[in-house]
Amino acid sequence: xxxxxxxxxxxxxxxxxxxxxxxxxxxxxxxxxxxxxxxxxxxxxxxxxxxxxxxxxxxxxxxxxxxxxxxxxxxxxxxxxxxxxxxxxxxxxxxxxxxxxxxxxxxxxxxxxxxxxxxxxxxxxxxxxxxxxxxxxxxxxxxxxxxxxxxxxxxxxxxxxxxxxxxxxxxxxxxxxxxxxxxxxxxxxxxxxxxxxxxxxxxxxxxxxxxxxxxxxxxxxxxxxxxxxxxxxxxxxxxxxxxxxxxxxxxxxxxxxxxxxxxxxxxxxxxxxxxxxxxxxxxxxxxxxxxxxxxxxxxxxxxxxxxxxxxxxxxxxxxxxxxxxxxxxxxxxxxxxxxxxxxxxxxxxxxxxxxxxxxxxxxxxxxx
Amino acid sequence: xxxxxxxxxxxxxxxxxxxxxxxxxxxxxxxxxxxxxxxxxxxxxxxxxxxxxxxxxxxxxxxxxxxxxxxxxxxxxxxxxxxxxxxxxxxxxxxxxxxxxxxxxxxxxxxxxxxxxxxxxxxxxxxxxxxxxxxxxxxxxxxxxxxxxxxxxxxxxxxxxxxxxxxxxxxxxxxxxxxxxxxxxxxxxxxxxxxxxxxxxxxxxxxxxxxxxxxxxxxxxxxxxxxxxxxxxxxxxxxxxxxxxxxxxxxxxxxxxxxxxxxxxxxxxxxxxxxxxxxxxxxxxxxxxxxxxxxxxxxxxxxxxxxxxxxxxxxxxxxxxxxxxxxxxxxxxxxxxxxxxxxxxxxxxxxxxxxxxxxxxxxxxxxxxxxxxxxxxxxxxxxxx
Numbered sequence: 001x002x003x004x005x006x007x008x009x010x011x012x013x014x015x016x017x018x019x020x021x022x023x024x025x026x027x028x029x030x031x032x033x034x035x036x037x038x039x040x041x042x043x044x045x046x047x048x049x050x051x052x053x054x055x056x057x058x059x060x061x062x063x064x065x066x067x068x069x070x071x072x073x074x075x076x077x078x079x080x081x082x083x084x085x086x087x088x089x090x091x092x093x094x095x096x097x098x099x100x101x102x103x104x105x106x107x108x109x110x111x112x113x114x115x116x117x118x119x120x121x122x123x124x125x126x127x128x129x130x131x132x133x134x135x136x137x138x139x140x141x142x143x144x145x146x147x148x149x150x151x152x153x154x155x156x157x158x159x160x161x162x163x164x165x166x167x168x169x170x171x172x173x174x175x176x177x178x179x180x181x182x183x184x185x186x187x188x189x190x191x192x193x194x195x196x197x198x199x200x201x202x203x204x205x206x207x208x209x210x211x212x213x214x215x216x217x218x219x220x221x222x223x224x225x226x227x228x229x230x231x232x233x234x235x236x237x238x239x240x241x242x243x244x245x246x247x248x249x250x251x252x253x254x255x256x257x258x259x260x261x262x263x264x265x266x267x268x269x270x271x272x273x274x275x276x277x278x279x280x281x282x283x284x285x286x287x288x289x290x291x292x293x294x295x296x297x298x299x300x301x302x303x304x305x306x307x308x309x310x311x312x313x314x315x316x317x318x319x320x321x322x323x324x325x326x327x328x329x330x331x332x333x334x335x336x337x338x339x340x341x342x343x344x345x346x347x348x349x350x351x352x353x354x355x356x357x358x359x360x361x362x363x364x365x366x367x368x
Numbered sequence: 369x370x371x372x373x374x375x376x377x378x379x380x381x382x383x384x385x386x387x388x389x390x391x392x393x394x395x396x397x398x399x400x401x402x403x404x405x406x407x408x409x410x411x412x413x414x415x416x417x418x419x420x421x422x423x424x425x426x427x428x429x430x431x432x433x434x435x436x437x438x439x440x441x442x443x444x445x446x447x448x449x450x451x452x453x454x455x456x457x458x459x460x461x462x463x464x465x466x467x468x469x470x471x472x473x474x475x476x477x478x479x480x481x482x483x484x485x486x487x488x489x490x491x492x493x494x495x496x497x498x499x500x501x502x503x504x505x506x507x508x509x510x511x512x513x514x515x516x517x518x519x520x521x522x523x524x525x526x527x528x529x530x531x532x533x534x535x536x537x538x539x540x541x542x543x544x545x546x547x548x549x550x551x552x553x554x555x556x557x558x559x560x561x562x563x564x565x566x567x568x569x570x571x572x573x574x575x576x577x578x579x580x581x582x583x584x585x586x587x588x589x590x591x592x593x594x595x596x597x598x599x600x601x602x603x604x605x606x607x608x609x610x611x612x613x614x615x616x617x618x619x620x621x622x623x624x625x626x627x628x629x630x631x632x633x634x635x636x637x638x639x640x641x642x643x644x645x646x647x648x649x650x651x652x653x654x655x656x657x658x659x660x661x662x663x664x665x666x667x668x669x670x671x672x673x674x675x676x677x678x679x680x681x682x683x684x685x686x687x688x689x690x691x692x693x694x695x696x697x698x699x700x701x702x703x704x705x706x707x708x709x710x711x712x713x714x715x716x717x718x719x720x721x722x723x724x725x726x727x728x729x730x731x732x733x734x735x736x737x738x739x740x741x742x743x744x745x746x747x748x749x750x751x752x753x
Binding site: 128129130131132134135138139142146179180181182188189192196199200202203204206207208 | 513514515516517519520523524527531564565566567573574577581584585587588589591592593
């Protein structure tokens, strides 16, 4: 089929039957053969008023902290008429395998992807297994991005982290700095695999005009987290420990001095922002999703909020022989504020209380 | 290949439980070939590999004097510029040793982008050592157009070769990086510690990151399994059996091809760029001799720059003059300054190499150019272009 402007088009429209559907090809979107025989086609489901029409959104890592938050936000009004949301978990598809990834895409035929799936771990596991974190994540990411391209997915939003930024850097960090030096030695496998998502996105845009992008959250917390004390992250670890300390009538032992500074973002706020990025954010360069620098808190502030959230009355001991990790990793959310000056984050104490309540109510089934 | 399943917590146990299940095989791997007992195998706890690999690595005959015994060396990219040079050094200059088998693999035989084909090649050849040269390679202009393909294809080739080497118990892999993958904003000269310190040049970031990740993979293999896979970092290579394609090739082979044609057709020689860009050129035969030394003697995981010294850095114009002289081209030379120069400067320090091999002699530049031009003229019809 040739368009009036002489573009060559190979379009196979075998799966989308909505009457609202239109196929719009932009000059940058050429179909080029490459080694894996791509049948890539890109469809824009724009309606006359510029809004995005009916979508099929595949959320990889759908059963994790962020996936569950997105699911809740979608079901409570974040989703739109006619949209289909599929929350994929590792039980259904092992994304390290190209074949299983392809099968999942064939089955679900997404138009959009929110890519959250990863091999994730705490400080100590990363330190032991950098090879596995590198290889498994690079395969997961390559499979998801490549299949998305092959299956004509219009947009993919992947998930990075401030922890993959250069170890030696100035603060606050911003979106332009991610590749400017080697990551921290404890998790370079994970860090490089995540950074390469951004490399892949930029190359997809340069070669095919696709605007796949990524977000960079700071420290996340919320319901459905991994609350494992050894392998988990700071907030879920604190919540689990405080719950046990209260239940067993023991002191709460906090690792580190409590002085380390973090910006915490509630998973439900992150989910709302993810949906905005999916629908409205039009850049390939990633975007930091975080509360502002003015809302940076110490670990001690977090401890106090969790203690209050559980009504814990016992002793709190700071074990200063344990590492604080990075003392500071302040991220700049100016880009987010430029787009959404009025976005309101859930007040910290309220978010912590909701999470503690959830954990107490779901202790038996919570991942730990 | 066993793929890590997140839903099976038992596989998250640390390394010490492998002996309990009969189905899992242990990886025996020597930390260093300087151990002297013949056929000794040293099992250390951190080399125990859980998961379904079939890796069994045996000490391939360490002799009392610490030298490496009989080897089966697989050279990927064996038909390329460096592969052919290694083949010549091995076969015609005594670079190979008694009892060694050298296998030169080409893409005609195996597509290393495919994990299955890579495994089949390893099963067929059972190497003890690998020199990994295979890559999707191109000149400035092709890289600029196809960063995605350069990233993905090279990532897969490298992951397949390194991972399959580990699975098949390969004792050592020497991969091939390049100074062109170093950070763009940097101080000079470059040295081995600087490779990851910033973003690569915009023109070839796909290729650059794929190559850098070889070093990441090597370090992680050493950290998790004690394997000492390593890599070399050559500067600008040239020699017989190069890819002389003018659109896609590199500066030296492109110049050689263009000068040959200009002379033959009596037209001017059009050089892309201003001629001011600076490069350190290394002859493929010198590189091959150094590769063999790295394979046999160099014991670090950190890569090593293989290059002539900073004092031997030349401009593209110097290269043009040498090629013109070699072909005795008498026509006009035009520098097309509308075309990109690529990186103006990428001076690399060879101090580390000189620390190990203070007396290594590089072939004089003009002699190397003359040999290459003579080869090209004699082999024009069959040369890759």
